[in-house]
Amino acid sequence: MNALQFSRTGDLAALEYVELPQPVAAEGEVLIQVKAAGLNPSDVKNVLGRFPYTVLPRVPGRDFAGVVVEGPQGLIGQQVWGTGKEPGFFRDGSHAQWLTLPANGVALKPKALSFVQAASLGVPYTTAWDALQRSGVGANTRLLVIGGNGAVGSAALALGRVLGAQVLGAVRRPEQQQALAAKGIDSVVLGEPDALAGQVQAFFSGGADVIFDTTGFWLAPSVAALATWGRIAIIAAPVDGQVQLPSLALYRKGGSVVGINSLLYDCKACAAMLDQFGRFFDEGLLELPGDLVESPLSEGLARYGEVNAGRSDKIILIP
Structure with missing residues (x-):
């Protein structure tokens, strides 16, 4: 062959x-x-x-x-x-x-x-599905997806809507924001890290219940944008693997960080995930x-x- x-x-x-x-x-x-x-x-x-x-x-x-x-x-x-x-x-x-x-x-x-x-x-959707499931996304969850224009981010926004969440994307460029708007998804254009909390508050009073950072660069700023008892899911980290985390602010909110790694799941576990969300395509709930x-x-x-x-x-x- x-x-x-x-x-x-x-x-x-x-x-x-x-x-x-x-x-x-x-x-x-x-x-x-x-x-x-x-x-x-x-x-x-x-x-x-x-x-x-x-x-x-x-x-x-x-x-x-x-x-x-x-x-x-x-x-x-x-x-x-x-x-x-x-x-x-x-x-x-x-x-x-x-x-x-x-x-x-x-x-x-x-x-x-x-x-x-x-x-x-396979990889984008199982990664997104794992992130949403393990961070407790469901009906009316206020979900922010950073990097909402990427493969995993797009999957998370689509799956989040099917699960009944209120979704908000965060992207780098205005044209990416326009692309999400064409799908009926609100978004913010990322700027200075300190501005993220205010941008999120404009959509979600009190902050986001779940923030999914698909980029590896927004973990620290996400803490300020998080609601009480909120969760931050991450799939990447800076090149050196280190980040300055405002742990006192995270502690005061009762927040938590969830690491998402698709390479922890064997084919059997992934097949179960594919079965769980694959039906949404046949039901017309997910865009092809x-x-x-x-x-x-x-x-x-x-x-x-x-x-x-x-x-x-x-x-x-x-x-």
């Missing part, structure tokens, strides 16, 4: 387009014909060596959508999607023509989603993803380089 593979880490030159034997499904596993595979920043970072636990040589790729061709009888022929901490790190991932996974590590693909659309959602860039897997090396250089389009590799 055709696949991307790396046998060392440190730079993208380690990634190669190669021919490998077709994998064989073991007992309790499924063999999936990959129809589409998402390219995430974490896939690029994996080749660059940011995840020292990755077992080499390795086919990268976490997110996928495809068809089961071998495995338990009830799954053969089913259209599935999935993601998780194993593919691309501990076992060969989705940037290939074929993929094997535990049978309980895949979820049935929502009928409303194409293979390409489904492959674009658009503006996706399809690329042949054979051009994957170039696409990895573009993502590493800062390209923000969602790229889907097609075997």
